[in-house]
Amino acid sequence: xxxxxxxxERVKSYxxxxxxxxxxxxxxxxxxxxxxxxRASGDPYYSHPIEVAGILTELRLDDKTITTAMLHDTxxxxxxxxxxxxxxxxxxxxxxxxxxxxxxxxxxxxxxERAAENLRxxxxxxxxxxxxxxxxxxxxxxxxxxxxxxxxxxxxxxIARETMDIYAPLAERIGMYQFMNEMQTLAFRExxxxxxxxxxxxxxxxxxxxxxxxxxxxxxxxxxxxxAGIEANVYGREKHPYSIWKKMAERHISFEQLSDVMAxxxxxxxxxxxxRALGILHRRWPMVPGRFKDYISxxxxxxxxxxxxxVIHSEKMRIEIQIRSIDMHMQAERGVAAHxxxxxxxxxxxxxxxxLQDLVEILDHADSPEELLEHTRMAMYQDRIFAFTPKxxxxxxxxxxTPVDFAYAVHTTLGDTAVGAxxxxxxxxxxxxxxxxxxxxxxxxxxxxPQPQWLGFAVxxxxxxxxRRFVRQKERGxxxxxxxxxxxxxxxxxxxxxxxxxxxxxxxxLKLPDENELMxxxxxxxxxxxxxxxxxxxxSASEAALSVLPQREAISIRGLTxxxxxxxxxxxxxxxxxxxxxxxxPDEAIEVHTIDCGSLADGVDADWLDLAWGDxxxxxxxxxxxxxxxxxxxxxxxxxxxxxxKANILNIRLDARDPVFHTNVVDLEVxxxxxxxxxxxALRAADAVIxxxxx
Numbered sequence: 001x002x003x004x005x006x007x008x009e010r011v012k013s014y015x016x017x018x019x020x021x022x023x024x025x026x027x028x029x030x031x032x033x034x035x036x037x038x039r040a041s042g043d044p045y046y047s048h049p050i051e052v053a054g055i056l057t058e059l060r061l062d063d064k065t066i067t068t069a070m071l072h073d074t075x076x077x078x079x080x081x082x083x084x085x086x087x088x089x090x091x092x093x094x095x096x097x098x099x100x101x102x103x104x105x106x107x108x109x110x111x112x113e114r115a116a117e118n119l120r121x122x123x124x125x126x127x128x129x130x131x132x133x134x135x136x137x138x139x140x141x142x143x144x145x146x147x148x149x150x151x152x153x154x155x156x157x158x159i160a161r162e163t164m165d166i167y168a169p170l171a172e173r174i175g176m177y178q179f180m181n182e183m184q185t186l187a188f189r190e191x192x193x194x195x196x197x198x199x200x201x202x203x204x205x206x207x208x209x210x211x212x213x214x215x216x217x218x219x220x221x222x223x224x225x226x227x228a229g230i231e232a233n234v235y236g237r238e239k240h241p242y243s244i245w246k247k248m249a250e251r252h253i254s255f256e257q258l259s260d261v262m263a264x265x266x267x268x269x270x271x272x273x274x275x276r277a278l279g280i281l282h283r284r285w286p287m288v289p290g291r292f293k294d295y296i297s298x299x300x301x302x303x304x305x306x307x308x309x310x311v312i313h314s315e316k317m318r319i320e321i322q323i324r325s326i327d328m329h330m331q332a333e334r335g336v337a338a339h340x341x342x343x344x345x346x347x348x349x350x351x352x353x354x355x356l357q358d359l360v361e362i363l364d365h366a367d368s369p370e371e372l373l374e375h376t377r378m379a380m381y382q383d384r385i386f387a388f389t390p391k392x393x394x395x396x397x398x399x400x401x402t403p404v405d406f407a408y409a410v411h412t413t414l415g416d417t418a419v420g421a422x423x424x425x426x427x428x429x430x431x432x433x434x435x436x437x438x439x440x441x442x443x444x445x446x447x448x449x450p451q452p453q454w455l456g457f458a459v460x461x462x463x464x465x466x467x468r469r470f471v472r473q474k475e476r477g478x479x480x481x482x483x484x485x486x487x488x489x490x491x492x493x494x495x496x497x498x499x500x501x502x503x504x505x506x507x508x509x510l511k512l513p514d515e516n517e518l519m520x521x522x523x524x525x526x527x528x529x530x531x532x533x534x535x536x537x538x539x540s541a542s543e544a545a546l547s548v549l550p551q552r553e554a555i556s557i558r559g560l561t562x563x564x565x566x567x568x569x570x571x572x573x574x575x576x577x578x579x580x581x582x583x584x585x586p587d588e589a590i591e592v593h594t595i596d597c598g599s600l601a602d603g604v605d606a607d608w609l610d611l612a613w614g615d616x617x618x619x620x621x622x623x624x625x626x627x628x629x630x631x632x633x634x635x636x637x638x639x640x641x642x643x644x645x646k647a648n649i650l651n652i653r654l655d656a657r658d659p660v661f662h663t664n665v666v667d668l669e670v671x672x673x674x675x676x677x678x679x680x681x682a683l684r685a686a687d688a689v690i691x692x693x694x695x
Contacts, residue, residue, distance in 0.1 A: 001047040002054045004028075010057040011066055018063040026067040026089065033078040041149040048142060049073055055138040059334050065131045068096040072135055076101045099132035100139070133170065137179055140167045144186040160190035175304050177332060181240050188242035199241040202255045214238070217313060218264055221281070221321070225266065228280045233267040263320040267329050271296060274323045278307050281321060285311035288318055296328075298386050298394065304332055385436045395440075400459050403430050407442045408463035415466055417444040431457040449474075475589075476520065482566075482590070483519030486609065490522075490529050494537055506535035525584045525607055566590040568620065572597035573695070575620030577673025582609035621650060622676050623695040624666045626683060630659060634688040641682045642668065647675070661690055 002010075004027045011018045030046050037045035053069035067089060074080040075097060086094035144163055150156050164187040171179040189196040218236040225232045239247075239261050248255065268277055274296060291310035299305045306324040313319050324332065387395050387406060395409050403423070408415030420443040421428055427443075434440060450470040458464050491498065503515065510527055512518045521527040533540045566582065572594040574580050579595035583606035592611060593600055628634040642649055648669040656663040670676045676694070683692035 001043070002050050007050065007053060007057070007066070010054070011063060014057075014060045015062065018066075022063055022067055022089070023070075026070040029088065030070045030074065033074045033080050035078075037077065039146065039149070040151070041146055045073075045077070048146075051142050052135070052138045055141060056134065059134065061131070061134065064093055064096065065135060067093055068100060068131065069135050069138060071097045072100040072139060096131060096135070100135045130174070133174065137167060137171050137176060141179055141183060144183055147186060147190060156190055160187040163187045164191065175300075175331060176334075177304075181243075184242040185240050188245065192245070195245050196241050199244050199255065203238055203241070203244075203261070214262060217262070217319065220314075221264060221266060224284055225268070225277055225280060228276070230268055230273050230277050230280070232273075232277065234264060235267075236262060236264045239263055262317070263322065265322045265324070265329075267324060267326060270325050274307055274325060274328075277323050278309065281309065281311060281323075285313055287311055291320075300396075306332060385434065387434050387437070388439045390439065390441045397434060398459055401434050402432060402457050402459070403428070403434065403440055403442060404454050404458045404467075405460040405463045406434060406440045407444075408458075408460065408466055410442070412466055414442055414444060415463060416450055416470065417446060417448045418442050419445045419448045430454070476516075479523040480516050480519045483521070483523035486522050487519060487532070490532055491536070493529075494533065494540055496537065498536060502536050506532070509535040523584075523590070524588065525586045529607065566592050569593045569597065569599065571599045573621050573623045573667075575622050575670055575673055575676060576613040576618060577676075578613075580611045580613070582611045583607070584609055618671050620670060620672070622668050622670050624668055624680070624683075625655070625691075625693050625695050626664050626666055626689060627661050627691040628664065629688050629690065630657070630662050631688070634662070635664070637686055637688040638664070638666075638683065641679065641686060642666075645675070645679050645682065647679055665695065 004024060007027065008020055008023050011023060012020065027050070030049050031044075034044070034046040034049075039045050039048060049070045049072060052072065053066045056066055056069050071085060071089070071093070075082060075085065082094055082098055085097050140163060143159065147156055147159060150159075163183050168180050168183040168187065171177075171183060214236040218234045222232055222234040225234075244255070244261060266277055268274055288310040291308075293308040296305045296307060305328045306322050308320065308322055310318055310320045385397055385399055385401065387397060387401075389395065389410065395406060397405055397409060403421035404415060404418060406421070407418040418430060421430060421432070422441040422443065423432060423434065423438050425439075450467045452467075452471050454467050455464060455471075458467060503518075507513070507515065507518055510518065510521070510531065512521060512527075518527070522532060527535075567589050568574055569591050574592055574594045580592050581595055581600065582590040582592050583600075583603045584590050585606045590609065590611075591606075593603075626638055628638060639649070649666060650669055651667040653665050654662060655665045668676075668679070670679065680692050680694065683689045
């Protein structure tokens with residue numbers, strides 16, 4: 001454990017103006033407050049916050065951050081209050097300590113809920129001041145270094161999994177690569193002990209066989225650059241076990257097939273020297289195709305800049321070489337900490353980091369712990385591609401992103417109103433994957449709104465969260481409207497007129513907060529008809545009352561969005577004009593069937609609703625079975641009939657074939673039942689068509 005004077009000397013070595021008295025007070029305060037508390041290792045508990053402070057001195061952070069590190073567990077694990085911290089150390093440090101304070105363990109929470117709530121609070125705190133994140137990451141790193149002292153294996157694995165899923169990606173996203181690598185290695189050793197041991201053994205054997213191979217290759221690179229007039233410091237290392245294991249898993253190869261297990265870093269004076277060094281290396285050794293990346297001209301989102309290349313070395317092995325300037329190296333080593341200097345009292349760092357702001361926005365949109373973790377992992381993990389707006393602005397996206405993701409990355413309003421896109425001047429559907437370097441123009445319309453089906457191809461957490469938020473709001477509004485119609489119908493079954501306070505009393509009996517929640521509960525059958533009748537007028541839900549007054553009027557579904565408040569059953573494909581009935585099950589969208597659908601026999605467990613298409617209802621998907629002659633041009637005749645009737649083919653498949661006939665199943669977009677019947681009549685009149693029926 002660092003002694004008091006050692007910690008002060010570390011801080012003063014890079015910040016002579018640091019408040020020595022402040023650091024000394026915090027050191028003593030932490031020791032006194034944690035008192036006789038012990039860690040799993042048997043060490044005094046205060047050794048942990050002191051070591052966390054020591055880790056942060058390696059990042060050359062200010063005295064307030066170092067003080068925060070020493071105090072970060074006092075509110076959580078001792079009787080210290082926020083007010084006491086504020087009185088003794090000031091409002092700024094009290095705010096930082098409060099942001100870093102770990103959550104109390106709530107036994108009722110699931111692991112996902114605990115992890116999500118932890119992430120939620122600490123991202124919100126981080127959005128105010130990035131130093132909160134730096135202290136938290138140092139805290140987690142020291143906990144991982146001492147993880148092996150915890151006897152409970154399940155607890156060790158839970159902490160390691162949380163580190164791998166949340167904290168290591170966070171460290172990577174702010175450029176703290178040393179933190180990330182150490183966290184991943186320690187978590188990997190706990191989560192996959194056999195794989196870790198196997199790779200560690202292979203690396204040891206490699207060292208025995210190669211002797212001073214890393215030093216020899218590094219000296220060769222340095223000498224090559226020096227002869228060309230470039231002074232460089234060259235460092236070599238083996239890749240980390242987790243990095244090797246991940247690469248083996250991604251490429252489906254064995255350790256023996258993995259050739260680039262060695263990586264070298266050349267630190268040169270400036271940007272010009274970086275590109276000169278790259279040219280010298282590529283002239284000396286052949287480059288591995290597809291392995292060159294220029295993060296100087298297009299930096300990573302966390303600000304990381306460097307040139308990466310892989311070459312076939314003279315010793316008949318692939319090696320990875322990173323070339324960067326001294327400034328770039330400092331940024332890569334210290335990450336986001338390299339950007340902030342807190343020497344002036346009261347100065348607050350600028351924490352407007354783009355990806356972090358995206359995560360904070362996701363917090364507002366996520367509806368459940370699982371959804372929050374899904375979106376944040378998406379935002380932190382995925383490899384990036386670069387695309388450009390028509391004005392040349394660079395937009396970073398994960399691989400597999402579509403124009404929907406691009407639109408939401410530019411602005412939420414643009415995403416909400418997107419109807420199509422142009423990629424490199426060519427009009428494409430919104431589901432088209434974007435490639436690296438594409439220029440993307442979003443086509444928009446004020447009449448457009450997010451569609452539920454976008455969730456099938458949107459990949460960024462920001463886009464998916466925004467779409468889900470809109471769908472939830474839309475679903476809520478439509479469920480309220482549908483619930484109101486069902487409510488009005490149920491009220492007609494009551495034997496007497498309702499009193500003016502009957503609805504309020506009913507909500508109290510059903511334990512619902514307001515009338516909107518009541519309507520939603522009715523629409524989604526969270527409250528049955530009998531329960532509602534009984535709550536509105538006790539004693540009215542007898543079987544006699546229900547049987548005497550059945551549902552008398554069809555409920556209109558005009559204006560509702562398929563897939564939100566209701567779904568059109570895929571077994572019968574109802575279209576406007578069909579007689580329809582709805583199956584209402586608890587906490588599900590109403591399922592709409594045609595009145596003669598064979599699947600209704602399976603709906604005995606559901607509440608049946610008599611539904612009707614509203615005035616002006618337009619558009620639906622009909623499924624047809626069309627038998628045509630097995631001769632050239634038959635299918636063209638069928639397609640021509642669809643085109644002449646302005647019906648769009650959504651899907652077509654060959655269901656059966658023989659020497660004489662072909663049977664095709666066609667999903668067709670039609671306006672209504674009359675439109676469909678005209679198409680069927682035209683098909684039946686064609687010589688090429690043997691039979692045409694609605695499936």
